[in-house]
Amino acid sequence: MNKLEERSLVVLKPHTLTRGLVGEVIRRFENVGLKLVGIKMVQVSKELADKHYPLSRREFIEGMGKKTLENYAQLGVDPVKELGTADAYEIGKLVRQWLVRMITAGPVIAMVWQGPSAIEVIRKIVGHTLPSKAAPGTIRGDFSYDSSYLANKGKRAIKNLIHASGNLEEAKYEISLWFKDEEIYQYPRDMETNPISQLVDQNGRD
DSSP: OOTTEEEEEEEEOHHHHHTTOHHHHHHHHHHTTOEEEEEEEEOOOHHHHHHHSOTTOHHHHHHHHHHHHHHHHHHTOOHHHHHSOOOHHHHHHHHHHHHHHHHTSSOEEEEEEEEETHHHHHHHHHOOSSGGGOOBTBHHHHHOOOOHHHHHHTTSOOOOOEEEOOSHHHHHHHHHHHOOGGGOOOOOOHHHHSHHHHHHHHTTOO
């Protein structure tokens, strides 16, 4: 892997599999030129889920709580009445419990994608964490509609289909958590071995 490329972990959550969207998700990533270098189906253990969503990541936990509070404010819902607290960190811990329960509920597809600015590109393709705010054309915008309020009301995690690494540091941690070194492969894509002819093919001038 050259210095210009990045790797990102992507996890397709159980409801992505039950809805038959695995192929659609992979197609969208491949269409932009990202390279799939690792993939496997996993029944996630409680131990792995706890490491993936560690309580030690206070900023992440608090961030989930803040998104909930923002969503509640937009809807005019009282978080204290609904959740018993308006503290972002405490709400985030509740959401984390539901995330752990959701990701261990059935098999998931774990993948490692590689390419220039892969993390940012994948986040754009996936869309906003809250599907109700995800733009049309993104995976979440096209295939899901959910909000913090609906999820919290049902005491469940938001059905947003996919987890994708948020930054380079997170990606490195998550990939090492989900994949062994020997489970990640290197191979040339056609565009890498013959980029000029590939572009000609795409533009219909061959």
